[in-house]
Amino acid sequence: MNRRLEAIAALVQSGKGLIDVGTDHGYLPTALALSGYPGRLCASDINAGPLAAARRTAAEAGVSDRISFLLCDGLSLCPREEIDTIVVAGMGGDLIVKILDDAEWCLDGRYRLILQPMTKAEVLRYWLIYNGFGIESEILTEDAGRLYQIICAAYGGSTGLGDAELFIGKRSLCPSLSLYDRQLESLARRFEKMLAGMEGRRDSPHYRLTLEIWEQLQNLRRQT
Numbered sequence: 710m711n712r713r714l715e716a717i718a719a720l721v722q723s724g725k726g727l728i729d730v731g732t733d734h735g736y737l738p739t740a741l742a743l744s745g746y747p748g749r750l751c752a753s754d755i756n757a758g759p760l761a762a763a764r765r766t767a768a769e770a771g772v773s774d775r776i777s778f779l780l781c782d783g784l785s786l787c788p789r790e791e792i793d794t795i796v797v798a799g800m801g802g803d804l805i806v807k808i809l810d811d812a813e814w815c816l817d818g819r820y821r822l823i824l825q826p827m828t829k830a831e832v833l834r835y836w837l838i839y840n841g842f843g844i845e846s847e848i849l850t851e852d853a854g855r856l857y858q859i860i861c862a863a864y865g866g867s868t869g870l871g872d873a874e875l876f877i878g879k880r881s882l883c884p885s886l887s888l889y890d891r892q893l894e895s896l897a898r899r900f901e902k903m904l905a906g907m908e909g910r911r912d913s914p915h916y917r918l919t920l921e922i923w924e925q926l927q928n929l930r931r932q933t
């Protein structure tokens with residue numbers, strides 16, 4: 710497993726069951742089975758090729774009998790009564806939102822979500838907050854020079870987030886402050902470039918919103 714998947718595995722609490730949605734190679738459920746995770750393990754993928762690869766990974770590790778392989782869209786075949794942890798990693802934030810939105814049953818305090826968006830983390834955080842989830846922790850991990858955000862959330866909490874925090878999460882929920890501050894710097898630079906590219910459109914609502922978020926990022930920078 711790479712460091713990103715290792716960081717996700719480290720967030721899994723011993724529980725009654727877990728589904729890894731969009732498992733692809735199946736490294737995560739296989740590693741959990743090898744590490745003695747006691748509950749039910751499911752691996753789902755919408756495509757047959759990745760699911761076959763996941764089966765091979767598990768077979769080579771000798772843990773095929775520990776994992777249920779589900780060929781399906783998102784959580785549609787998930788045995789919801791037998792799991793309490795939902796992992797969706799390595800996809801865009803908008804696709805993760807669609808997968809959760811299509812499974813209304815996951816809006817329930819029985820489930821803990823471990824989500825790792827590759828893009829559009831702000832869309833995912835907005836959906837979580839809007840749908841009654843509280844964000845428990847914001848983990849950042851570095852793998853091959855890139856920072857990855859991992860969001861742990863549970864239904865029933867409440868987390869107040871400003872617009873800028875939708876992009877980066879709350880600093881107080883992140884245990885690795887040096888990585889948070891690096892992410893903050895890179896996000897602020899991204900917004901500076903966007904603003905520079907919109908110089909001729911200062912009156913547009915898009916420019917004003919981008920400026921507002923950049924100003925909030927400046928405030929977050931001052932609090933570091």
Ligand SMILES: C[S@@+](CC[C@H](N)C(=O)[O-])C[C@H]1O[C@@H](n2cnc3c(N)ncnc32)[C@H](O)[C@@H]1O
Pocket residue numbers: 714730731732733734753754755756759781782783784797798799800804808
């Ligand atoms: C980039 S891989 C990520 C693999 C792994 N989760 C990780 O983090 O390394 C994305 C996987 O999600 C699968 N996928 C995409 N949309 C899906 C959906 N709606 N439901 C289930 N799997 C999906 C793809 O087939 C692919 O295998």
